[in-house]
Amino acid sequence: MSIDIQSKPTETPSKDKKWVGSKLNRLEDKRLIRGKGNYMEDLKPLPNIHHAAILRSPHGHARIKKIDYTKAIDIPGVRSVLVGDDIRDWVKPFPVVADNPGKYFPMAIDKVRYVGEPVAVVIAENQYVAEDALDLINVEYEALSATVNIEEAISEEAPLLHEEEGTNVAIQRNTKFGNVDEAFEEADTVVKERVVFNRFTCMPLETYGVIGHWDSSNHAANIWCNFQGPFSMHAVMAKALGVVPNKLRIMVPSDVGGGFGIKITIYPYSCLITLASRKAGVPVKWIEDRRENLIGSSSGTDRVTYMEMAAKKDGTITGVRYKIMDSVGAYIRPPEPGTIFRPYGNYSGPYKFRNVELDLTAVMTNKVPTGPNRGYSCGQLYHALERTVDKLAHTLNIDPVDLRRKNILEPSQFPYTTPTGGYYDVGDYPAVLNKLLKSADYKQLLKKQEEMRKQGRHVGIGISLAVDPAASNMGYMDVGTPKDHSNKERPKSGSSEAATITIDYGGGITVTLNTAPQGQGHETVAAQIVADQFGCSPYDILVTTGSDTGTRAWTIASGAYSSRFSGTAANAILMACEGLIVKMKKVASHLMECSTENLDVIDGKVVHKEDAQLSMSLKKLAGIIHWNPTILPDEISNGLTHTSYFSLDSVKPVDENGRVNSSGLYSFAVDLALVEIDKKTFELNILKYYMAHDIGKSLNPQIVEGQLYGGMLHGLANTLYEEMVYDKNGQILTGTLMDYTCPTSAESIDLEIDHLETPSTLTPLGARGTGEVATMTVPAALTNAVNDALKPYNVVINDLPITPSKLFSILKEAEK
Amino acid sequence: MQENTHTMNITVNGVNYEKEVPVRKLLSDFLREDLGLTGTHVGCEHGVCGACTLFVNGEAIRSCLMFAIQADGADVTTIEGLERNGELHPMQESFSECHGLQCGFCTPGMMMAAIDFLKHNPNPTEQEVKEGMSGNICRCTGYKGIVDSVLKAAPLISKLETKSKVF
Numbered sequence: 001m002s003i004d005i006q007s008k009p010t011e012t013p014s015k016d017k018k019w020v021g022s023k024l025n026r027l028e029d030k031r032l033i034r035g036k037g038n039y040m041e042d043l044k045p046l047p048n049i050h051h052a053a054i055l056r057s058p059h060g061h062a063r064i065k066k067i068d069y070t071k072a073i074d075i076p077g078v079r080s081v082l083v084g085d086d087i088r089d090w091v092k093p094f095p096v097v098a099d100n101p102g103k104y105f106p107m108a109i110d111k112v113r114y115v116g117e118p119v120a121v122v123i124a125e126n127q128y129v130a131e132d133a134l135d136l137i138n139v140e141y142e143a144l145s146a147t148v149n150i151e152e153a154i155s156e157e158a159p160l161l162h163e164e165e166g167t168n169v170a171i172q173r174n175t176k177f178g179n180v181d182e183a184f185e186e187a188d189t190v191v192k193e194r195v196v197f198n199r200f201t202c203m204p205l206e207t208y209g210v211i212g213h214w215d216s217s218n219h220a221a222n223i224w225c226n227f228q229g230p231f232s233m234h235a236v237m238a239k240a241l242g243v244v245p246n247k248l249r250i251m252v253p254s255d256v257g258g259g260f261g262i263k264i265t266i267y268p269y270s271c272l273i274t275l276a277s278r279k280a281g282v283p284v285k286w287i288e289d290r291r292e293n294l295i296g297s298s299s300g301t302d303r304v305t306y307m308e309m310a311a312k313k314d315g316t317i318t319g320v321r322y323k324i325m326d327s328v329g330a331y332i333r334p335p336e337p338g339t340i341f342r343p344y345g346n347y348s349g350p351y352k353f354r355n356v357e358l359d360l361t362a363v364m365t366n367k368v369p370t371g372p373n374r375g376y377s378c379g380q381l382y383h384a385l386e387r388t389v390d391k392l393a394h395t396l397n398i399d400p401v402d403l404r405r406k407n408i409l410e411p412s413q414f415p416y417t418t419p420t421g422g423y424y425d426v427g428d429y430p431a432v433l434n435k436l437l438k439s440a441d442y443k444q445l446l447k448k449q450e451e452m453r454k455q456g457r458h459v460g461i462g463i464s465l466a467v468d469p470a471a472s473n474m475g476y477m478d479v480g481t482p483k484d485h486s487n488k489e490r491p492k493s494g495s496s497e498a499a500t501i502t503i504d505y506g507g508g509i510t511v512t513l514n515t516a517p518q519g520q521g522h523e524t525v526a527a528q529i530v531a532d533q534f535g536c537s538p539y540d541i542l543v544t545t546g547s548d549t550g551t552r553a554w555t556i557a558s559g560a561y562s563s564r565f566s567g568t569a570a571n572a573i574l575m576a577c578e579g580l581i582v583k584m585k586k587v588a589s590h591l592m593e594c595s596t597e598n599l600d601v602i603d604g605k606v607v608h609k610e611d612a613q614l615s616m617s618l619k620k621l622a623g624i625i626h627w628n629p630t631i632l633p634d635e636i637s638n639g640l641t642h643t644s645y646f647s648l649d650s651v652k653p654v655d656e657n658g659r660v661n662s663s664g665l666y667s668f669a670v671d672l673a674l675v676e677i678d679k680k681t682f683e684l685n686i687l688k689y690y691m692a693h694d695i696g697k698s699l700n701p702q703i704v705e706g707q708l709y710g711g712m713l714h715g716l717a718n719t720l721y722e723e724m725v726y727d728k729n730g731q732i733l734t735g736t737l738m739d740y741t742c743p744t745s746a747e748s749i750d751l752e753i754d755h756l757e758t759p760s761t762l763t764p765l766g767a768r769g770t771g772e773v774a775t776m777t778v779p780a781a782l783t784n785a786v787n788d789a790l791k792p793y794n795v796v797i798n799d800l801p802i803t804p805s806k807l808f809s810i811l812k813e814a815e816k
Numbered sequence: 817m818q819e820n821t822h823t824m825n826i827t828v829n830g831v832n833y834e835k836e837v838p839v840r841k842l843l844s845d846f847l848r849e850d851l852g853l854t855g856t857h858v859g860c861e862h863g864v865c866g867a868c869t870l871f872v873n874g875e876a877i878r879s880c881l882m883f884a885i886q887a888d889g890a891d892v893t894t895i896e897g898l899e900r901n902g903e904l905h906p907m908q909e910s911f912s913e914c915h916g917l918q919c920g921f922c923t924p925g926m927m928m929a930a931i932d933f934l935k936h937n938p939n940p941t942e943q944e945v946k947e948g949m950s951g952n953i954c955r956c957t958g959y960k961g962i963v964d965s966v967l968k969a970a971p972l973i974s975k976l977e978t979k980s981k982v983f
Contacts, residue, residue: 029912032920033904035855035895039921042854128840205859205867205921205955257857257921258955290860519919519956706915709958737864737953746950748959 019528019538020765023702026524027543028255037255040209040226041287045251049211050079052276052286053130055120055137056296057112060146060366060730061159064110064119064139071136072122077129080280081137082121084109087275094240094268096332097477098171102162102364104331106240106272112141113161113330114368115732116296118272123280127287146366146730150304150327153365161330161364170332170362171340171480175658177419178355183319187310191395193388196799197380197779199302199327200722202373203742204518206257207288208266208297212274216281220247222550225270226256228263228516229559230549232474236334237267241274249550252516256546259518260714261372264561265298265333295735299724300373301326301339305384309392310355315403317392319355322347322384326377328362329369336370337362339377341476342562345422345662346378346467349385350429351407354419366730372561374714375775378466386464386780387798390787400463400784401442405433408465415761421659423650424467424666425761427694433465435754436670436692445674445688453792458677458811459687462785465670466776468695469663470563470769471495473651474556476662491653495664496645497568498553501530501576503584503640505626507604507619509534509541511576514554515569516547520771521703522565526573528700529765533577534618535603553643563769566699567665568646571763575644584621586636591616591624650762665760665768667695671777675785682804682811684720684786692754693773697766707771708753715778717743723801790814824888828853829897837884844868846884847894855895855924859953866952869925869932870894876932895924898931906972907931907965916965918956926952930966931973938974942967 031037069081084107093103107118120137124130145159152158153168161168184190211224221241227233230250238248250270256263269286277284288297306323326339340360348356389407393400409416411428418424445461452459475492500512511526522545527538547558557568585596588606592599598609606621608614622640624631629638648664674688691708698704721743725733734740759766779800786802793814797806820839825832828851837846842861847853847870859867861880868879871893898905907927910916917923926949933948934940940948945966946959954962 025912026915028920029917032917032923033908033911033927034899035853035924037855037920039854039857041848041858127845128838203955205865205919205953206857207859255920257859258919260955290862290865519917521918702915706918706957706961709960710918710956711958713955713958736862737860738862742953742955744950744953745946745959745963748946748963750960 019531020699021697022528022700024524024528024538024700026521027527027538028521028523032255038253039206039255039257040224040253043211043224043253045211045224046213046283049283049285050123050125050280051127051130052273052284053122053127053134054118054292055134056292057108057115057117057119059112059141059143060115061144062112062141063144064108064112065142066140067120068138069120072133075129075133075136077125078122078133079125079282080123082123082276082279086279090242090275090278091240091271092242094236094334096334097480098332098337098362100165100167101170101332102165104333106268106275114366115730116292116368117330121272121276123276123284146728148365148367148726148728148730150302150325150363150365153327153363154325161366168364170328170364171337172361173480174359176357180319180321180355180357183355184310187318188313189311189392189395191309191388191391193307193391194798195305195307195384195387197303197383198718198723198800199299199367200373200718201294201299201724202260202262204258204260204262207290207293208263208269209287210266210270210273211283211285212270212277213283214274214278218247219243221274222249223270223274224251225266226263227252227266227270227547228259228518228561230547230554231264231559231561232556233264233267233334234549235556237271240271250547252547254544254546256516256518259560260374261376261561262298263518264335265371268333290737291735294740295732296368298371299368301328301370301380303380305380307384307388309388311392313396315396315398315406317351317353317407319353321357323359325361325363327365327367329365329367331369332362332364333369333371335372337480338477339370341480342377342472342662343381343469344420344476344479344660345418346469346666347381347420348418349382350409350465350467350668352409353407356419367726374711375772376562378469378772378776379715379718379779382464382466382776383779383783387783390784401437404463404465405430408433421655421661422666423661426758427668428756428758429668432668432692432694432756433670435756436672436690439692439752439754440672440690458679458789460675460785460787460789461672462675462781462783462788463670463672464777464780464784466773468667468669468769468773468776470667471567471648471664472562473660473662473664475651475653476660478654479658479660493651493653494557494647495564495568495651496555496557496647497564497572498555498558498643498645499569499572499576500553500641500643501580503580503618503622505623507622511541511543511573512552513543513545513569514547514552514558515545515560515565517545517560520560520565521700522569525570525699525703529570529573530577533574533581535601555645562663563771566767567648567763567769570699570765570767572644572646574764575646576642579642579644580640583636583640584618587621587625587632588616590633648762665762667693667768667770667773669693669773669777671781673781673785675782675789677786677789677807682808684802686749689749690752691774692756694756694758695770695773696760696768697757698755699765699767704770705753708774709751711772711774712751712778713743713748715775716747716749718775718800719779719782720801721747822885824885826887826890826892828892829894839883839885841884842880843882843884843887844879847879853894853896857921857924859922866929867922867925869928869952871928876928895928898927906976907969910965910969910972914961914964914968916957916961922952922954926954926962930969934966934970934973939970
């Protein structure tokens with residue numbers, strides 16, 4: 001059997017069909033299926049690389065009295081040991097937007113505040129020896145009381161994590177938009193709900209990996225790591241390490257084994273390993289093991305939300321009050337406290353209500369510091385909002401679908417500015433909802449549910465809606481800037497990305513990106529875009545991804561997070577193509593002695609519009625530009641490289657009223673689930689799951705479907721299976737994959753997916769975000785479905801994860 | 817402390833090696849560091865995620881749970897050994913065609929586990945694939961593409977001539 005996947009695209013574009021929008025098989029796969037990927041652990045960029053092992057705190061909260069590593073350093077092969085005392089003069093705390101953040105360094109100094117916090121780093125000739133030495137380091141601790149529960153940590157009696165701050169509340173903001181108090185006073189009905197969102201982690205299959213090299217001759221840091229940035233974290237790192245930005249070079253390999261947000265927060269370890277290199281005088285490599293990953297890297301926040309919703313008796317929602325409390329763990333680590341601000345522009349979701357109160361609090365607890373986790377704070381948001389919408393429907397005895405239909409934005413309201421400053425460019429939300437209801441045959445489904453209930457089965461239907469923000473505004477954190485340092489000094493905005501394209505002397509096209517993907521298929525989509533512009537095959541295009549801040553074009557927003565590639569980098573690629581085409585037309589017009597306006601690029605050739613016989617291949621033109629530039633007029637520069645930057649103009653700084661369009665693009669999604677609680681095992685069986693989306697233009701439907709399935713599984717993990725459990729001392733009980741149970745193929749479900757494509761008006765390609773949307777709808781849809789199943793028993797479950805043991809307890813209690 | 821070593825003989829993807837190896841070195845580390853076969857990925861180091869799955873004497877094993885010297889004298893096949901004479905194994909082709917991978921980190925172990933599963937159940941139902949592949953974790957695909965890939969590969973592998981089969 002002869003197999004050449006290169007020549008077998010699933011769909012081949014014809015004359016009027018483009019590569020963009022086709023289900024092209026991925027270019028990345030060619031190396032990945034052969035085991036020829038280029039991941040962090042595979043790199044050997046420098047000679048004499050030593051290996052690090054990290055000694056971590058066994059306490060949730062303790063004072064470090066003494067560290068003795070004399071025995072460890074005596075082991076043959078051990079080169080050095082780094083402890084907190086070493087770094088005092090070498091680093092500054094990571095800069096943070098918060099009122100009372102405490103000081104966060106790459107390792108513990110004087111005190112440990114969570115189990116897993118780095119206390120010492122051994123640098124040795126290999127990993128095995130480094131780990132041997134850890135056992136010989138003696139640390140004397142004075143254990144302190146810990147606080148792990150959000151609402152307890154706020155109380156005055158709670159032990160303080162950072163005594164100098166006098167509180168565990170890192171930041172708290174209360175802002176009202178519209179006439180909230182009036183809306184609640186005049187409401188016919190007010191419903192209240194308390195919902196609890198679990199702390200769970202991204203758990204990419206590849207853990208963190210870093211090679212740090214401190215260049216003492218230049219006071220510079222060269223760091224290889226499987227980062228999702230550079231992003232603005234580059235600035236955070238440079239500040240902490242005390243280097244000027246151009247002396248911090250961060251390189252990310254082309255292949256990163258999953259991220260989902262956690263690899264944004266690798267940077268404290270990138271700094272730590274670079275400090276280890278500074279101490280040891282050699283390049284140092286560290287590959288995190290799974291236990292370290294589960295206890296000491298990062299997780300999403302656990303959150304308690306108190307919701308209040310005001311409505312008229314016909315079901316019109318008139319106002320919402322959010323009281324949100326997030327446990328951000330032992331330190332505020334940028335981009336935190338983004339967890340409470342990231343959805344600023346879409347706190348009203350897909351609904352029309354204009355009166356919103358946001359009471360947002362980030363609380364420090366003796367748990368691992370948090371960070372983005374696929375959907376960054378939007379799973380939490382819509383879980384709370386959609387549970388409350390369901391409660392309102394239940395209270396008013398209105399069908400949950402009808403209630404939503406009454407309150408969602410109408411197509412005529414677009415472009416729509418939300419009460420909190422979000423800008424939704426275009427959409428037809430009712431059409432998406434209708435599409436889903438048609439696919440699900442909602443009325444029939446209700447009848448089916450009724451029949452099953454009569455048979456004594458615990459069956460429920462749940463719906464959830466979400467507006468999915470993508471391409472985060474670099475300025476949204478300014479809503480949290482403490483009043484005493486006015487953000488007017490240096491307002492921030494934008495969500496931009498760069499792309500560089502070079503055509504070589506043989507006509508070969510190379511695209512260089514700095515987008516640091518972790519499996520999203522950037523190489524494939526980039527090749528599709530370029531192939532359409534030049535009329536060539538995507539398989540002939542070379543795309544370089546990963547990141548290198550030292551040699552490539554990038555922006556402070558660069559990286560793969562907040563579902564931003566399709567709305568930012570994709571457009572930069574298109575613009576870079578256009579830049580090159582302009583130049584090639586100029587050259588062709590000179591050589592062909594005609595006006596550039598008479599020229600087109602078709603099938604890899606510059607062709608005269610009126611005489612197709614008059615043409616020059618791009619290869620020939622490239623050859624002339626490189627080999628024979630002196631025949632060209634002076635105004636045509638040498639070389640065939642073009643770099644373009646694309647920025648979403650709609651993401652402005654925070655306005656004078658405290659509103660901000662926190663993201664550049666907003667997709668819309670509706671999910672509907674039919675579930676059954678097994679009467680014997682109390683497991684939740686998902687009988688049917690429907691999704692409908694408007695993500696704008698789909699650049700590669702195969703990749704889009706993969707993202708939706710992946711997001712769904714993440715939501716499923718969140719809702720039913722995963723939780724990082726801590727005891728009252730801050731001891732983590734879920735430190736291995738035997739205790740932290742991830743869903744496998746046996747737990748996977750099938751989806752019925754519908755799409756409506758309304759291209760974004762803000763970008764030339766018209767795409768929005770896709771990768772996170774399912775994580776925003778799944779927790780809410782499943783929780784609503786479970787509660788619908790529990791409705792005959794008059795009990796409610798609002799805390800995730802919804803485990804069989806919780807369902808057993810609640811149903812047994814109800815039966816009494 | 818002197819590292820105890822052992823001289824071992826091992827055949828990997830048809831190539832014979834004689835190497836002196838620390839007795840405590842894991843098979844996964846040996847393959848990656850000593851032989852440069854970095855296609856075998858290590859995801860958890862405690863035998864749960866399945867990313868390091870490969871074949872030792874025709875049996876699928878987790879190479880993070882085995883010392884290298886336990887494979888002394890053995891015939892090992894890693895992901896790099898699936899392609900024969902420039903031809904991809906049907907499992908590799910199916911994974912690409914069915915979008916069975918995104919980040920690609922679990923993929924080598926996933927494909928090895930899938931080949932082993934089909935060896936025991938050459939004509940499975942979708943439900944059997946879901947159960948049979950549940951020893952390997954993927955965090956990207958939601959398993960949809962993986963299940964489709966295994967179902968697509970099954971008849972292709974059955975049709976392979978015995979000499980072209982990996983096992």
